[in-house]
Structure formats: structure tokens, C-alpha cells
Amino acid sequence: MLICSKCERLYPMGSSERCPYDQSLLYVLGNEGPTRKAWGPGDVIANKYEILEQLPKRSGAGVSFKCQQIKLKRIVELRILPVGGLEKPGDQARFQREVQIWSTIRSPYLARLFDFGFSEREEPFLVLEYNESGTLGDYLKTHGVLSITEVIKLADALLQGIAVAHEANVLHRNINPESVVVSRLSDGGMLYKLTGFGLAKSIVENDDPTQVTMTGMVIGDPSYMAPECIMQGIIDHKTDLYSFGVTIYQALTGHKPFSGNHLSDLLRAHVQGLPTPIEQYRNVPLALKQWINHLISKKPDDRYPNAAIARQILSQLVEDLDFIEETPSQEAISQAHEQMKQDQQKSWWKNILSRFQKS
Numbered sequence: 001m002l003i004c005s006k007c008e009r010l011y012p013m014g015s016s017e018r019c020p021y022d023q024s025l026l027y028v029l030g031n032e033g034p035t036r037k038a039w040g041p042g043d044v045i046a047n048k049y050e051i052l053e054q055l056p057k058r059s060g061a062g063v064s065f066k067c068q069q070i071k072l073k074r075i076v077e078l079r080i081l082p083v084g085g086l087e088k089p090g091d092q093a094r095f096q097r098e099v100q101i102w103s104t105i106r107s108p109y110l111a112r113l114f115d116f117g118f119s120e121r122e123e124p125f126l127v128l129e130y131n132e133s134g135t136l137g138d139y140l141k142t143h144g145v146l147s148i149t150e151v152i153k154l155a156d157a158l159l160q161g162i163a164v165a166h167e168a169n170v171l172h173r174n175i176n177p178e179s180v181v182v183s184r185l186s187d188g189g190m191l192y193k194l195t196g197f198g199l200a201k202s203i204v205e206n207d208d209p210t211q212v213t214m215t216g217m218v219i220g221d222p223s224y225m226a227p228e229c230i231m232q233g234i235i236d237h238k239t240d241l242y243s244f245g246v247t248i249y250q251a252l253t254g255h256k257p258f259s260g261n262h263l264s265d266l267l268r269a270h271v272q273g274l275p276t277p278i279e280q281y282r283n284v285p286l287a288l289k290q291w292i293n294h295l296i297s298k299k300p301d302d303r304y305p306n307a308a309i310a311r312q313i314l315s316q317l318v319e320d321l322d323f324i325e326e327t328p329s330q331e332a333i334s335q336a337h338e339q340m341k342q343d344q345q346k347s348w349w350k351n352i353l354s355r356f357q358k359s
Contacts, residue, residue: 039054039080041053045120048069049067049070052066053065062079065079066130080123081123081126099126100116101169108160109193110164111194114128133181135178136182137177151252152314155248155311159308159311159314162240171239172243174196175194175240175247222266222270223266227242227298228300230271238303246258252278252292258270258273291310291314
């Protein structure tokens, strides 16, 4: 049953978003009192975006919907972010400042941010370029590991996007397969773009990189978290490169370089353990293995200085490589599928989110 927040008239479930008498929001009347009706198909947000359907969980905070921008008849992804990060004075201003910076960044390897604002319920939202094909995580679950050539193409594309963001003093903070969208080109090839704006953070003068703001309420998935982030809360360009390195490792092998039966084991592996050797899963040119190992080094100083240099070295590596492309074996593909299923069943990272939000 729905109840009007003003006149207290009751309506059956599935009724309109607002009371027909006074246009006030309708709430779900439950055992613990009225709660807001969840957004769903047919609802219009900010008088501009009509919800068509809810999308699968994306990387980062919030809930994503496939929407139509009413005036332009354009299909977009609208992501509603949690309101909990806007409780302190100045949070809304910081949110708007950070997203405005994101909206000015242009790269063919970054998902476009079209708009942002606040819903009728005062929930912050982002409007992103819509992608029909899903994420790299979806692709790995369905098709298994990428070819070596495709991994190099993926790495090159993401490094270009990361470099543009870093040049604009914006950190991503949660790079992983779910924050990479995949598009099919007309020639059958694949185009990779970095998304996940819900966690991005701008760096301004005298800004504390460890401070968690609206756009960074959640630090990220611990499976991709750099040791210095785990131990000291440090978040900078090098932590983005670490997460990127773990993502490339996973795209190449179908596994993550560090694992553990419990969250504490996983975090300890990132901080103290050695990555599982890539050759345990797949034959890869030595130079490529060394390049990936530099990215996931424990010490930030042992990683590449920035994304541009990492890409430059990758380009030189590709020129020097003399190898026959290895097609992943059926066994490797099956192992990758099984690993992705196991990862889906684990929810280590959920246990740590509340701790970060309370800190």
C-alpha cells in the first residue's frame, strides 16, 4: 500500500509516483512505517529522464537505470548515488565540483558523462553514455580470457583514458573489470572505455587524498586495492595503476593475482604476499609478464611513474615482441569461467564497505 506524505490518502501498489490531489511523493507503507517507493520503469527523474529498466549492478556506488532523455530522445545510463555522503556542510558543493571536472574530460576511452544533478528526492545522480554490450567483467564470464593481442589492446586503451583523467587531476579509485565497458565495432573488433564515475575523485590544492567524499564514499573492491591504500589510506595515481594492473592480470589469466579464504587473508596477500605467477595459468612472453608485475608491485616507487610512461613502455614492448599468438586453450577458458563464478559467490568486499564509510 502507498501513502501520500501530505494528505495521507492511501493508494494500491503500482500507482503513480505522486498523489493526484496534491502532487506529493507517495511512500510504501510497511511494518516499520512509510518508506519511499523504489524507482522503476515509467518514472521520470528531474523532469528529464524516463526510466526504461534497471541495469545490472555496475562498478561503484549507486543504482543504474537505462533511461530515455525525453527532449533529445537519447538513451542514457542514469546512476542514482546514495545520499549518505551529502550530510556534511559543503558535501553538495564538493560533489558538484568533482563531477563538473569529470564532465569536461574528453577521451574516446572514457565513457562520456552527459549530465548530473539531484532527483526530486534530493538524491544525486549522474547521466552517462549508455553501453548495450556490458562490461569487461560480463565478457570474461561469458567468453573467458582475452587473447594476448586483445589484452594489449585493452591495456593500451585504458592507459590512454587513465592518462587523460590523471592529467585533469582526477583519480578513478576503483578500476576493475566491472568499470570497463565493452563495445563491438562495425569490423567485429572491440572498443574499451573506462567508466565508474561514482567513485572518481578530483585532486585540488591542499586536498587530502585519503578523505572519502560523496563521489568516493566507497574506497573500492579490496581485490583491486593497492597495499598503501589498505595500510595507510593513500589514494593517488599509483593506486590507480595498481588496480589497472590487477585488471589486466585478470583479463589475461581469468584469475586475480592475490586471493584468500577470508577478507583478512586477501588484504594480507595484497600487502605481504607474492602474486601467483602468470605462467601457472598461461604461457605469456616474459616482457609482458614483467610489465604487469611492475604495475602490481608492493612499493609505489617500483611501479611506473604514470599511465603515459606505462603505455610508452608497453608500446615498445609490443614492437620488440616476437611471438606467435597463443589461442587460449579450452581448459584455460573453463578455468576462467569457474573462477569468475566463484568470485561472484564471494562478498568479501561488502564487509569492508561499512568500515570505510564509518571512518
